[in-house]
Amino acid sequence: MIGYLDTLTFLNILRGNAPKETPRLTQQSSLDRVFQLFGCETESERLELLEMLYAIELFQEEPDDFMVLYAKRLGHEASEAELTKLEIELKNAACQTTAKYFYRNLSCKSMAHILL
Secondary structure, eight states: OHHHHHHHHHHHHHTTOOTTHHHHHTTOSOSHHHHHHHTOOSHHHHHHHHHHHHHHHHHHHOOHHHHHHHHHHHTSOOOHHHHHHHHHHHHHHHHHHHHHHHHHHHHHHHHHHHHO
């Protein structure tokens, strides 16, 4: 989880936020501040961010309740191949969203330097 928080912190530093803001997000009861910190203005942006956060949590924590629900969805206990496929899909989705935020925030930071 440390690497996960470091990645999110780096994305927010590029956005001009203080490094201490991201760890505090884990202690928030409202998602409004999370969406504000990441600049999520539309419903689809909010959903994409939440999907990224949940995906990261799923492949890092492997919660038992999720695995039970996943097995119910499959109709059987997940095989090693099915779990590997799920993990790849989750990681790909999380990496794509992380890269999107990275480049968006990097371009905003670069534009700020140009304008100054």
